[in-house]
Amino acid sequence: MAITIKELAAAAKVSVATVSRALNDDPKVRPETKKRVKHFADLLDYNPNILARNFKKGTSNIIGLILPDIYGEFFTEIIRGVDAVCYEHGYYPLVASSHSERSMAETMINFMGQGIVGGYIVMAPVLSDDLKSIIQKKNLPIVLINGRMTYEDCDSVGVDNQASAKAMVTHLIEKGYKRIAHISGSKKNNDATRREKGYVAALEEQGIAVDKKMIKSGDFDIVKGEQICREFLSSKNKPDAIFCANDMMAIGCYKAAATMGFKIPEDIAIAGFDDIFVSQFMTPRLTTVRVDTELIGKTAADLLIKRIAESQISSFSKIVIPSTIIDGESS
Amino acid sequence: MAITIKELAAAAKVSVATVSRALNDDPKVRPETKKRVKHFADLLDYNPNILARNFKKGTSNIIGLILPDIYGEFFTEIIRGVDAVCYEHGYYPLVASSHSERSMAETMINFMGQGIVGGYIVMAPVLSDDLKSIIQKKNLPIVLINGRMTYEDCDSVGVDNQASAKAMVTHLIEKGYKRIAHISGSKKNNDATRREKGYVAALEEQGIAVDKKMIKSGDFDIVKGEQICREFLSSKNKPDAIFCANDMMAIGCYKAAATMGFKIPEDIAIAGFDDIFVSQFMTPRLTTVRVDTELIGKTAADLLIKRIAESQISSFSKIVIPSTIIDGESS
DNA sequence: TTATAAAATGTAATCGTTTTCATTTGTGTT
DNA sequence: AACACAAATGAAAACGATTACATTTTATAA
Numbered sequence: 103m104a105i106t107i108k109e110l111a112a113a114a115k116v117s118v119a120t121v122s123r124a125l126n127d128d129p130k131v132r133p134e135t136k137k138r139v140k141h142f143a144d145l146l147d148y149n150p151n152i153l154a155r156n157f158k159k160g161t162s163n164i165i166g167l168i169l170p171d172i173y174g175e176f177f178t179e180i181i182r183g184v185d186a187v188c189y190e191h192g193y194y195p196l197v198a199s200s201h202s203e204r205s206m207a208e209t210m211i212n213f214m215g216q217g218i219v220g221g222y223i224v225m226a227p228v229l230s231d232d233l234k235s236i237i238q239k240k241n242l243p244i245v246l247i248n249g250r251m252t253y254e255d256c257d258s259v260g261v262d263n264q265a266s267a268k269a270m271v272t273h274l275i276e277k278g279y280k281r282i283a284h285i286s287g288s289k290k291n292n293d294a295t296r297r298e299k300g301y302v303a304a305l306e307e308q309g310i311a312v313d314k315k316m317i318k319s320g321d322f323d324i325v326k327g328e329q330i331c332r333e334f335l336s337s338k339n340k341p342d343a344i345f346c347a348n349d350m351m352a353i354g355c356y357k358a359a360a361t362m363g364f365k366i367p368e369d370i371a372i373a374g375f376d377d378i379f380v381s382q383f384m385t386p387r388l389t390t391v392r393v394d395t396e397l398i399g400k401t402a403a404d405l406l407i408k409r410i411a412e413s414q415i416s417s418f419s420k421i422v423i424p425s426t427i428i429d430g431e432s433s
Numbered sequence: 434m435a436i437t438i439k440e441l442a443a444a445a446k447v448s449v450a451t452v453s454r455a456l457n458d459d460p461k462v463r464p465e466t467k468k469r470v471k472h473f474a475d476l477l478d479y480n481p482n483i484l485a486r487n488f489k490k491g492t493s494n495i496i497g498l499i500l501p502d503i504y505g506e507f508f509t510e511i512i513r514g515v516d517a518v519c520y521e522h523g524y525y526p527l528v529a530s531s532h533s534e535r536s537m538a539e540t541m542i543n544f545m546g547q548g549i550v551g552g553y554i555v556m557a558p559v560l561s562d563d564l565k566s567i568i569q570k571k572n573l574p575i576v577l578i579n580g581r582m583t584y585e586d587c588d589s590v591g592v593d594n595q596a597s598a599k600a601m602v603t604h605l606i607e608k609g610y611k612r613i614a615h616i617s618g619s620k621k622n623n624d625a626t627r628r629e630k631g632y633v634a635a636l637e638e639q640g641i642a643v644d645k646k647m648i649k650s651g652d653f654d655i656v657k658g659e660q661i662c663r664e665f666l667s668s669k670n671k672p673d674a675i676f677c678a679n680d681m682m683a684i685g686c687y688k689a690a691a692t693m694g695f696k697i698p699e700d701i702a703i704a705g706f707d708d709i710f711v712s713q714f715m716t717p718r719l720t721t722v723r724v725d726t727e728l729i730g731k732t733a734a735d736l737l738i739k740r741i742a743e744s745q746i747s748s749f750s751k752i753v754i755p756s757t758i759i760d761g762e763s764s
Numbered sequence: 765t766t767a768t769a770a771a772a773t774g775t776a777a778t779c780g781t782t783t784t785c786a787t788t789t790g791t792g793t794t
Numbered sequence: 795a796a797c798a799c800a801a802a803t804g805a806a807a808a809c810g811a812t813t814a815c816a817t818t819t820t821a822t823a824a
Contacts, residue, residue, distance in 0.1 A: 106779095106780060106781090107780060107781065107782095108780080116803075116804085117803065117804045117805075118780090118781080118782090118804090118805095119782080119783075119803070119804060119805080119806095120802085120803055120804075122781065122782060122783085123782090123783095123802095123803090126782085130801075130802065130803085131802070131803080132801085132802060132803090135802080135803085149547055150547075150780080150781070151488075151547060151548055151779090151780055151781070152547040152548065152549050153484060153487050153488040153493065153547070153548040153549060153779095153780085153781095154488050154548075154779070154780035154781045154782090154809095155780080155781055155782075156484050156488075156781095157482070157484040157485050157487075157488040157779090157780085157781080157809065157810075157811090158780080158781045158782050158783090158808080158809055159781085159782070159809090160809075162484065164495070164527065164549075167528075171513075172509045172512050172513040172516065173506060173509050173510070173513065174506055174509060174710070175504060175505055175506065175509075177509050178503045178504050178505060178506075178508050178509055179504070181503050181512075181528060181530075182502075182503045182504065182530060185503065185528060185529060185530050186532075189529070189534075189535060194527050194529065194549070195527065195528055195529075196495065196525050196526065196527050196528075197498075197512060197516060197526055197527075197528045198516060198520070198525065198526075199512075199513060199516050201517075203520075204520060216435075216480055216481075216482060216483040216484070217435075217482050217483060217484040217485075218483045218484065218495075218525070324714050353711070353714060354714075357714065357716065360716065361716075379505070380684070380711055383655050383684060383685075383688065385688065385691065385692075437809095437810060437811085438810065438811060438812095439810080447773075447774085448773065448774045448775075449774090449775095449810090449811080449812090450773070450774060450775080450776095450812080450813075451772080451773055451774075453811065453812060453813085454772095454773090454812090454813090457812085461771070461772065461773085462771095462772070462773080463771085463772060463773090466772080466773085481810085481811070482809090482810055482811065483811095484809095484810085484811090485779095485809070485810035485811040485812090486810080486811055486812075487811095488779065488780075488781090488809095488810085488811075489778075489779055489810080489811050489812050489813090490779090490811085490812070491779075
């Protein structure tokens with residue numbers, strides 16, 4: 103039922119070409135004509151059919167936001183950031199999550215060539231080979247969200263996991279802790295390995311020998327965090343601080359400490375990473391690394407929209423979102 | 434660069450019409466022709482241009498998922514459910530969140546008539562007048578996600594907040610608690626008011642007088658929950674159990690109890706609503722109401738996709754997603 | 765075999781916009 | 795006033811699919 107450009111043209115007594123140009127602010131159309139067209143557009147409540155426009159132009163004002171999965175606040179913050187920037191620029195975020203039934207690569211291929219999206223934001227903590235190959239032979243702009251990495255074939259936005267982890271461990275050392283253990287994330291997870299590297303780097307820089315026994319591999323989950331913490335606390339040479347690769351595992355440590363009768367931070371200090379929502383309400387308040395996740399989403403969207411708009415391809419950017427150390431009472 | 438229907442037609446030596454029909458499983462095309470066309474489609478890696486199709490058909494395989502805001506796990510679970518069902522049916526969810534800068538109504542109007550979405554899933558804990566009026570004069574199918582309500586102008590999916598809250602309070606009464614207080618949510622929030630009604634209904638049914646002083650208005654936040662719990666615990670006629678309208682406020686109660694030296698559940702029992710992720714890790718494990726949020730998303734998407742596909746409008750459905758009581762150690 | 769209906773396929777119009785190219789209008793110079 | 799040239803506008807093609815309608819092929823019955 104919506105009014106079309108033809109009817110608007112008739113009303114404004116110009117050709118459809120002129121209407122199109124006027125509404126797209128083509129400098130070739132006279133200011134007064136432009137004004138008249140816009141006036142009638144308002145009057146008749148004309149909205150261009152975006153589907154027709156996208157179809158004709160061969161692009162889309164829809165952005166594919168490809169996620170490895172969707173759960174927890176980290177993802178909502180990313181989505182929120184992307185959403186905000188998209189709205190500002192007349193773009194829309196289309197969310198697609200991979201899971202056991204569907205790989206990210208599959209999802210992306212699914213989109214490609216269909217014209218349904220004008221570009222992607224891809225969140226890839228694990229960068230599989232097929233994903234890499236898609237990125238390489240991409241025909242659409244892609245912005246990668248992930249821990250800082252050496253990948254050079256597209257724009258990327260992320261936290262400097264290594265530097266942040268290093269800063270946190272250094273902070274703990276400065277507070278006087280001598281025997282700092284680390285509960286890492288999965289070996290396959292890029293973020294996790296970078297954080298572990300940061301932990302090692304901090305110790306080395308401060309001249310503390312790295313003890314392999316002080317690093318145990320977790321999986322970013324509460325239960326595993328609790329279990330590993332138990333192991334640390336019952337070992338003969340127990341650490342005086344534990345740096346967890348994320349806050350969830352830190353929660354697990356709290357539980358372990360509580361049930362084993364250890365006081366935080368007197369008997370054992372705990373530090374996390376992420377500053378998830380509940381961290382601020384934990385007693386004692388968790389020492390952790392705060393990342394402005396929404397900003398990651400915003401930055402990625404900004405970058406992608408610019409990339410979609412520009413015609414010639416300039417060199418790829420790599421944007422690092424700063425992180426802050428939250429010095430809680432758990433250390 | 435993608436191959437078009439014309440090239441495919443040429444390759445398969447049929448007309449574009451036949452190709453279109455073959456790929457859309459039109460019974461009018463001979464099985465062998467269909468097979469040949471599909472074979473060449475595979476061979477040439479042909480994907481129909483969805484933009485062109487949507488444009489021509491005047492509909493879209495994109496679903497607008499309109500949220501009041503995006504944060505926390507509740508939303509990710511909804512999104513995940515919607516995403517899963519969409520993927521199955523070749524639809525895509527476009528996420529748009531309202532916030533201070535943009536009302537839901539505005540967002541929806543923005544979509545309408547542009548053809549960019551084929552329908553909406555709208556999550557509306559607060560149902561404003563302009564939102565109602567949009568729903569009434571809708572030209573696209575809409576599925577509402579919200580607490581059970583009396584709204585009749587479109588399909589809706591939600592939890593029966595009132596019945597669930599009533600079940601929980603009844604459960605507490607059966608466990609022997611006599612003085613059960615309630616920390617409610619915001620008065621404007623539909624879910625909150627239904628839960629409060631359930632609380633009142635349970636007391637009345639069990640022949641317990643409702644004491645106005647035992648109901649205090651929270652805002653679904655930890656801090657407010659802690660503050661109100663303090664008030665309850667320091668009142669002269671202190672309750673023996675507190676039913677919170679959500680888990681967040683229950684977390685606040687845990688903090689209040691801990692700092693004031695009350696033991697859960699011996700001195701004060703706590704119950705929540707939502708069963709958010711951390712609830713299972715709280716000590717003692719929180720008694721709460723578990724809702725299969727992902728199922729809400731799935732159901733809404735199912736309903737909407739059916740609605741988009743069908744031509745004639747049948748009567749609206751109202752689907753209630755069941756909830757379960759998690760009997761934790763906090764009561 | 766032939767007439768006739770049914771099934772399969774083809775031709776071309778169509779959706780609403782953008783954009784190329786042609787045409788008209790306007791401006792400035794002599 | 796005449797001309798050249800620039801600016802503004804219009805006419806029509808194009809994008810890639812679907813689909814109404816026309817046409818051809820196949821099947822059925824006499």
